[in-house]
Structure formats: structure tokens, C-alpha cells
Amino acid sequence: MTALASRICLVAGASRGVGRGVARALGEAGATVIVTARSSETGLKTDGRSEVIEDTAREVDAAGGRGHHYLCDHTKERDVDTLVSWCLRRFGRIDLLVNAVWGGNEGFDGTRHADGSQFGTPFWRRGSRSLGHALESGLYAQFLTSRAVTPAMVSAKKGLIVSISFDTGPGYLGDVVYDLAKSAMNRLSLAMAEELKPHGVAALVVSPGFVATERVVDAGMAAEATETPRYAGRAVAALAADPDVGRFSGQIVHAADMARLYHFTDDDGSQPARFTPA
Numbered sequence: 001m002t003a004l005a006s007r008i009c010l011v012a013g014a015s016r017g018v019g020r021g022v023a024r025a026l027g028e029a030g031a032t033v034i035v036t037a038r039s040s041e042t043g044l045k046t047d048g049r050s051e052v053i054e055d056t057a058r059e060v061d062a063a064g065g066r067g068h069h070y071l072c073d074h075t076k077e078r079d080v081d082t083l084v085s086w087c088l089r090r091f092g093r094i095d096l097l098v099n100a101v102w103g104g105n106e107g108f109d110g111t112r113h114a115d116g117s118q119f120g121t122p123f124w125r126r127g128s129r130s131l132g133h134a135l136e137s138g139l140y141a142q143f144l145t146s147r148a149v150t151p152a153m154v155s156a157k158k159g160l161i162v163s164i165s166f167d168t169g170p171g172y173l174g175d176v177v178y179d180l181a182k183s184a185m186n187r188l189s190l191a192m193a194e195e196l197k198p199h200g201v202a203a204l205v206v207s208p209g210f211v212a213t214e215r216v217v218d219a220g221m222a223a224e225a226t227e228t229p230r231y232a233g234r235a236v237a238a239l240a241a242d243p244d245v246g247r248f249s250g251q252i253v254h255a256a257d258m259a260r261l262y263h264f265t266d267d268d269g270s271q272p273a274r275f276t277p278a
Helices: 017-028 055-065 077-091 128-157 175-201 214-218 229-241 254-263
Strands: 008-012 032-037 066-071 096-099 159-164 201-207 251-253
Touching: 008 017, 008 066, 017 032, 017 066, 017 159, 017 229, 032 055, 032 077, 032 254, 055 066, 055 096, 066 077, 077 128, 077 214, 096 128, 096 201, 096 229, 128 159, 128 175, 128 201, 128 214, 159 229, 175 251, 201 229, 214 254, 251 254
Parallel strands: 008 032, 008 096, 032 066, 096 159, 159 201, 201 251
Antiparallel strands: none
16 A cells, blocks of 8 residues: 555654554555654653554554654654754755654553552542543643644645544543543534635544553453554554545544545454444
């Protein structure tokens, strides 16, 4: 696949999870992919985990693309601005930004969060710090990164910004912190789409199912997962290759629906249906 052979893509939050799956899928389509995160083999690793951006960049290469890694904390404005300046100096443009940054699960062991609460603990029993962290590591990080990248896209009168989130339209997601954070990220994408419409730039949300990320596997929940991280990644790659992607701007699209529209599959050749939380 070479559908994206000429594209410069920035995937924020790509050391693990869906971000890594997106980076690999873009590599499958031949793209140049800059992968960023806080976890590096030469420095600190979030939650002491083993996944690092250098490995993701190598996976992009192995998949057929050109991978580059850049250490960045997307909650720090200076880090983000420096990253984007480096990308533009080296590559001249950014065609696709994928906001996959999400630290809301940091400290989660499969049963309890770092503050001792479980998923779904009533809001009056939750500490306020968990909400602040989820909003900072999701909404705020995505805002900073999108704001830094957008001027170059507006100048070029083209570009695509994809947020990896979860569809909140059908109803409550079962946990106040998770629901608020994802709702806010979705609303940011809608707002960006409205303001970018006159400039030829699209913004949308890709909503995956229950993904077998490294954390999910380590928590012993792999059997409950519906898809791999590459499924949502192939949805992003297909959207990026679509010359009429602007028709989805401002929307939340499901990886499962995109699989049927663009005729791609997950790693096992299947097309998992939309995931609906119990």
C-alpha cells in the first residue's frame, strides 16, 4: 500500500495503545510518520512501562513507511511548539495530525486507579485530582498540539486533524471522569471543524471499540477486547487517503463503520462490529 507515500503525519501519543496502532497503519500506507510521547528508551517511561517511541518508529519502518521519533510531553506548551517547529523545518509541512494522547489510564492496574477508585465509582466518592489529570492529559494536550499544528495547515489550505476518542452520543460511558474527558475531547474536535471549515482543513473523531492495548492485555482483559490497535489505525489511514474526507469533518466516526466503507480488516481478517459498552 502506497496511498499515503507522499504524506507527512504526526501521531501524538504513539508509544503504545491506539496511537502506536495508528502509526503502524500509516506506515503500511507508505507515509512518513513522526511519533511522539514521553516514553523513550533513553529516558523516562510513563508508569515504568516498556513501550517506547523508538520501537514505534521502527514498526513504522518495518510496515513500509518512514518512522521518526521525537520525545515530547504534550501537556507542556514549549515542548509542543518546539516539536512542531522541528517538524516544519525538517519536512516542510504536516498533512495529518493524530491526537492519540491520553493519560487517563496511568496508574490503572486493571482494577483500581492510582487514587484507589474503580472504574464507575460514583462521582461523590471520586477525588478531584483524577479528573484534572484526565482533562490535562487528554483535552488540554490535544488543544495545545492542534493549536500548534493548525497555522501551517491553514496556510496550505489543506490538512486533517484526527482525535482518538470515544463516542459519547449513545449515552453515559459508565465513569464520570472518563465520560467527561471524552465528551470534552469530542467537543473540541467539533469546534475545530467549525472554525477550520473556511480554510480547507478537516477535523474529526475516530472512535474505536474495546481495544486490546498493552494495558488491556496486561490487565488480563484481552479476551474481552473486540479489536487490535491497528483496526482504528487503518480507519485513520483510509480517511487520510480519501480526497473527500471533508464530508466527515465535525463528526465522530466509528472504526467499525469505516472498515465497511473503505473495505479494510483487522489483523485476523475480520471486521469487528461497533462496540457498545454494557
